[in-house]
Amino acid sequence: MPIPDEILDEERQILSIEAQLAELREHARKESLAILDEFVEAKTAKVPGRPVFNAMMERIERGEAAGILAWHPDRLARNSVDGGRIIYLLDTGKLATLKFPTFWFESTPQGKFMLNIAFGQSKYYVDNLSENVRRGIRQKLRRGEFPGKPPIGxxxxxxxxxxxxxxxxxxxxxxxxxxxxxxxxxxxxxxxxxxxxxxxxxxxxxxxxxxxxxxxxxxxxxxxxxxxxxxxxxxxxxxxxxxxxxxxxxxxxxRGKVHTKRRESFPFLGLLQCGECGSAITAERQKGHHYYRCTKKLGPCTQRYIREEALAAQVRQAVQQVALSDGWAEKMLGKIAEWKTEAAQTSAGFAQESQARLSAIQAKLDRLLDAHLDGAITREEYLGRKEKWLREKSALTDRMAEIRRNGNHWLEPLENFINAAHQAQIVAAGHDLESLKDFLKRIGSNLRLSGQTLRVAYENPWAILARHRLPAAPCATQTGETTTAPSLARCPRLDPIGENEKWWAR
Ligand SMILES: [Zn+2]
Incomplete structure (x- = not known):
């Protein structure tokens, strides 16, 4: 009788979880980690409020365990609440460390920074996708193709x-x-x-x-x-x-007077909303200057106007907030290059090993069939053992696919992000208001103006950069150090902006 698809899918998911568990146990053994308990959460990590995750976190908060071993950061947290909770426990010392077979982590400012990015990266995939669309348009332009509807004719x-x-x-x-x-x-x-x-x-x-x-x-x-x-x-x-x-x-x-007055360009027009009443912010020219003010279309509002120069300075600051200095960018890109090499080696080694094991299983299956055909074992025995080998085979195949996927799937978005954050510095230093505006739209949403102050809700992973002030330059690593992880023991803490601010609870 054919097995319905949904059962097969469920089976596949269980096998994949089984494979991850096997890998994690192996990792724990190699690293000599004592495992207190295993948690399997079937619920997706995209929304907070997962019962198993919560139970685990409560036990860590009570001090039962000092660390978490997980397949990848994205299994732990895909939403800012869960991610924030983990980082908070690391900050307060309740959680000494995190271990992942597929992700480097160290409880240092850099390590937490990278972890934050890994937590926030599912959102970044979306950003990355739109970046690819833009890249496609640029390609079209280079070929001289107009990316849109042509004029009449x-x-x-x-x-x-x-x-x-x-x-x-x-x-x-x-x-x-x-x-x-x-x-x-x-x-x-x-x-x-x-x-x-x-x-x-x-x-x-x-x-x-x-x-x-x-x-x-x-x-x-x-x-x-x-x-x-x-x-x-x-x-x-x-x-x-x-x-x-x-x-x-x-x-x-x-015939100059025939055509209408040339439209003024207001770079920040259509970008902002009033923080008091929610109306759109409009722009106008008065005595040779550009001003931005609330349209007050949604009711009474006490907000005053702001000069374009003052607004531009704030936009510049908002972009500067997520800028990575040359030193940081260089350091991080170097680290990413290292990880890429490691990931490539790991997956190549693993693929080889798995291939050998697959062949071994196939040989066992062949011998099993021979034994059954020779009448050495009964049909029941044959079917039972065959099932066992087939399960192991598909678990192995799944694991191979998983390693291929997880090996460096997060490295490219991370690299693009670091490059973009580095570019923010150039944009913030420049005088092109259009570029400033474009960058602001890319990093933030819900842009509001109130009390002549610009308010930005940063999108992940930009929010991580905006939230933490990185030291001006990365700290020097000790000389003669053998570890691949940058040593930041002597670095200042990665301070959240605003004291005691539970940013993760927002
Ligand atoms: Zn208003």
């Missing part, structure tokens, strides 16, 4: 994913440029003509004046495009000549 070619000339609207766009370049018509008059030719928007209505103006200034028609203020050479076919385009720009400049 062109079409997206869905199969080849390229942009092609639209045979219907392209001649009309050309005619629009030629008509306007003569300099005899206002935009309003051009608009009427366009409507009569049938060059209309997607809703079938006449194009707005602003749209026509944008089209007439759009470099896409001469084979280029702007993205985030940068000009790119497109791979699409130009619709008009550079000469015609320039003539149109001259006419546009001459």
């Amino acid at each position: 062109y079409l997206n070619e869905p199969r080849l994913r390229t942009i092609v000339v639209d045979p219907e609207s392209a001649p009309l766009v050309r005619r629009m440029f030629e008509t306007y370049s003569a300099g005899r018509f206002t935009l309003k008059e051009v608009r009427k003509q366009l409507a009569s030719w049938g060059l209309v928007n997607r809703a079938g209505k006449a194009l707005a004046l602003g749209s026509i103006k944008r089209l007439l200034m759009h470099p896409f028609y001469v084979g280029q495009f702007y993205l985030k203020g940068e000009l790119y050479e497109g791979s699409h076919e130009p619709l008009i000549s550079r000469d015609l385009f320039e003539r149109v720009q001259e006419v546009m400049a001459r």
Whole structure:
């Protein structure tokens, strides 16, 4: 009778847990750790309130055990509450150490920092994913592909994913440029003509004046495009000549008063909410300065405005808060490189060993079948033993897959994160307000302004950097040291910002 899938899945999970337990017992034996109790938690670590985890933590708080041995930090905590509880016990000394077969940990500022990152890294996977999307867009740009919907006159070619000339609207766009370049018509008059030719928007209505103006200034028609203020050479076919385009720009400049006032750029517009009433924060220009203030659309509010310079300084500080100095970045990247090498060696060694054991099991299975066919053992005996060997075989296969996954799956996001945190220093030191804003959006959410003060809820793992002040430079390791872990015995403690602040309870 076939076994239903859900039973197989359950079985697989149990086998995987069994395999981890076996590995952990082996690890404990090698490290001479006395195991007081084993805890298996089937519930996912994403939400706090797991009964087995809580029971374990209570016993540690009572002083029954001094350490935890776990498969990987992500098995212990994937939410900030559980993670914070563990770090807190380490800080207060109730927990002397943590051990993982798949993760280096040492109860030092660096060690806790890395542990925090491991606890918070599931969120980082998501960030990393969007970083990959951005990387894809950059690749497209390099190839000259416009990453989006092209202006009227062109079409997206869905199969080849390229942009092609639209045979219907392209001649009309050309005619629009030629008509306007003569300099005899206002935009309003051009608009009427366009409507009569049938060059209309997607809703079938006449194009707005602003749209026509944008089209007439759009470099896409001469084979280029702007993205985030940068000009790119497109791979699409130009619709008009550079000469015609320039003539149109001259006419546009001459008829300066016709087109609407150029929009001011307010880098922090649309970024913030009022901390008092929750309304959006808007921006305006007064006497040559940029100001940001509450729109007060959600009711009465006592908040005052803030000058852009003052706001920029605070954004800069918020970014600076998560910046890693050159020394730290270098140290951490070096450590990550070491781990990568170790992980590669471990998994290679393990794979070899496992392969040998798999072959041994297969040989046993073959002999078992022979024995059964020769009539040396009964069918019941055969089936019973076969099951045992098959279980062991699949446990081993699972373990191999697990080692491959866990070996360094957290190292790449960690490396990217360290690089980004290092970049924060450059952004914070620069004068580009757009970059500052982009970085702030990347590291924080729920951006609020109240009492002329910016408040940021940092996202993990940025929150870890923001929460702790790392010493200005990593401490020197002792000379002649053999351990791979940096020795920080003489380093100052990694102090949470704000005394006695139970950040993990927030
Ligand atoms: Zn307000």
